[in-house]
Amino acid sequence: MIGVGKIKQYSNVLDKPLSKGKQEVSLSAFAFLFSELVQYNQTQVDNISELERRLEDAGYAVGARVLELLCHRDKGNRRETRLLGILSFVHSTVWKVLFGKLLPPFTFCYLDFGNFSRDCLQVLEVADSLEKGTEHEDEYMISEKELLVNRFISIPKDMGTFNCGAFVAGIVRGVLDGAGFPAVVTAHFVPVEGQQRPRTTILIKFAEEFFSHRQSKRTIVELASFRNLSTYLLCQIFRILGPICTKKRSKVGLSGFVPRSSDVGVFIAPQNNQRMGENV
Amino acid sequence: MAPVAPRSGDAIFANVERVNAELFTLTYGAIVRQLLTDLEEVEEVNKQLDQMGYNIGIRLIDEFLAKSNVSRCVDFKETAEVIAKVGFKMFLGVTASVTNWDADGTCCSIVLEDNPLVDFVELPDTCQGLYYCNILSGVIRGALEMTLNASLCLVFAKRLCCAVNITNSSLLSTRVSIRYLLRQNVVSMKTEVTWLRDMLRGDDAFELQVKLLKQVPEEYPYKDDE
Numbered sequence A: 001m002i003g004v005g006k007i008k009q010y011s012n013v014l015d016k017p018l019s020k021g022k023q024e025v026s027l028s029a030f031a032f033l034f035s036e037l038v039q040y041n042q043t044q045v046d047n048i049s050e051l052e053r054r055l056e057d058a059g060y061a062v063g064a065r066v067l068e069l070l071c072h073r074d075k076g077n078r079r080e081t082r083l084l085g086i087l088s089f090v091h092s093t094v095w096k097v098l099f100g101k102l103l104p105p106f107t108f109c110y111l112d113f114g115n116f117s118r119d120c121l122q123v124l125e126v127a128d129s130l131e132k133g134t135e136h137e138d139e140y141m142i143s144e145k146e147l148l149v150n151r152f153i154s155i156p157k158d159m160g161t162f163n164c165g166a167f168v169a170g171i172v173r174g175v176l177d178g179a180g181f182p183a184v185v186t187a188h189f190v191p192v193e194g195q196q197r198p199r200t201t202i203l204i205k206f207a208e209e210f211f212s213h214r215q216s217k218r219t220i221v222e223l224a225s226f227r228n229l230s231t232y233l234l235c236q237i238f239r240i241l242g243p244i245c246t247k248k249r250s251k252v253g254l255s256g257f258v259p260r261s262s263d264v265g266v267f268i269a270p271q272n273n274q275r276m277g278e279n280v
Numbered sequence B: 001m002a003p004v005a006p007r008s009g010d011a012i013f014a015n016v017e018r019v020n021a022e023l024f025t026l027t028y029g030a031i032v033r034q035l036l037t038d039l040e041e042v043e044e045v046n047k048q049l050d051q052m053g054y055n056i057g058i059r060l061i062d063e064f065l066a067k068s069n070v071s072r073c074v075d076f077k078e079t080a081e082v083i084a085k086v087g088f089k090m091f092l093g094v095t096a097s098v099t100n101w102d103a104d105g106t107c108c109s110i111v112l113e114d115n116p117l118v119d120f121v122e123l124p125d126t127c128q129g130l131y132y133c134n135i136l137s138g139v140i141r142g143a144l145e146m147t148l149n150a151s152l153c154l155v156f157a158k159r160l161c162c163a164v165n166i167t168n169s170s171l172l173s174t175r176v177s178i179r180y181l182l183r184q185n186v187v188s189m190k191t192e193v194t195w196l197r198d199m200l201r202g203d204d205a206f207e208l209q210v211k212l213l214k215q216v217p218e219e220y221p222y223k224d225d226e
Helices: A027-044 A048-073 A083-099 A166-178 A208-212 A228-246 B009-015 B021-039 B042-068 B076-092 B134-145 B147-162 B168-183
Strands: A024-026 A130-132 A139-144 A183-190 A199-206 A221-226 A252-257 A264-270 B018-020 B096-099 B107-112 B187-197 B206-217
Touching: A024 A027, A024 B021, A024 B076, A027 A048, A027 B018, A027 B021, A027 B042, A027 B076, A048 A083, A048 A166, A048 B021, A083 A139, A083 A166, A083 B018, A083 B021, A166 A183, A166 A199, B009 B042, B009 B076, B018 B021, B021 B042, B042 B076, B042 B134, B076 B096, B076 B107, B076 B134, B076 B206, B134 B147, B134 B187, B134 B206
Parallel strands: none
Antiparallel strands: A024 B018, A130 A139, A139 A199, A183 A199, A221 A264, A252 A264, B096 B107, B107 B206, B187 B206
């Protein structure tokens, strides 16, 4: 039981068993801590955009670690390699674990992936909380009535459009970046008629390379939980077999992440100057 | 108003809104990392963490007193017990224990075996002098120093809530209650909080030494005959 009895000492933090993620602290403790983060950063900057950037950087660090933690614990060392998959991961798993709430289940908008993948075309209704931007193909939005971090914060008028949700935007960016989907993520207030406090929208704009690239013949092979020696051998095999499988002369790149001391995950993707799932 | 019995830490924790401890842990880690990048000197980071904790503590005590209905503590011993059993449980969800009282009763150790701030954390060789959880020492220091002010505010707030119109008699009764409170020796405590044991440095638990330096009873601000 947590808090009772002595904890066994581990020499290496990586050997310590991972907690189940059920431990909780009070909301006010987190709110106090977050307010100190914002106040400290206010003393270090001269303008609003710099403050947002610093909050986002703090969130980025959190996001990168959250990705590793959740992939290992909840998804059995598998990581999403498709765009919809990672968005779904952020929208449901990450949000539920971090903020404790389930956003309404989303259905996809009509998506024009182009050459990305024909079988992803699904004609559906626009979702409440995960939406695709209508002007640009590469924009997605997660919207929430009130972000957890903004609950006890009021923005003075002279700070304009500053949003402490930049921290959450940073978390999302960290998760996406770690999973190999570089994106620019920002948080915006969206005033809603009839409500006093505006809704917050996290706007995700994916990098150019995802949408300008012809990717129909892309193959992505994902393997997980291998020991080091066998990983090496497997990588060698795939390096040889890769061009044969994809019928292209493409370099097979590989990268691995190390969630625990003895497990190695390997992600292999054809190297059209694009590495998916790069980590470490 | 009839005095309400103080609530146990578990009961309060079950009633407050809670968030995932990992978000808390990771946010704290991000703060420490930012401080290390900005300040670079480990001693400076320790001081800054303590200062941040102090800022939190002076506001945290309000919430603590409001939620826990702790009326007053007779002496420092009781105060330390209340911090360990109720305070830590209410905010961090873990229970601490109080040990190692010295002969005067002015110095004790609060021992934490489980600390949500340090999950996943390992100190690198470059940061060996860092007290990673120094924010906790600041929180305790700030909270104890502001005890008196917080109690006064609470009394005012309760009176204002009860009174429909603030008439002279209500104001008088408010002053009477403050006087009563002061005569009960609610004090502001200046303390010094240091780390004795730190799990990140290889010890088996976290131990904070809380040493009472001074108890400062506030002067009653109004004359009696006003």
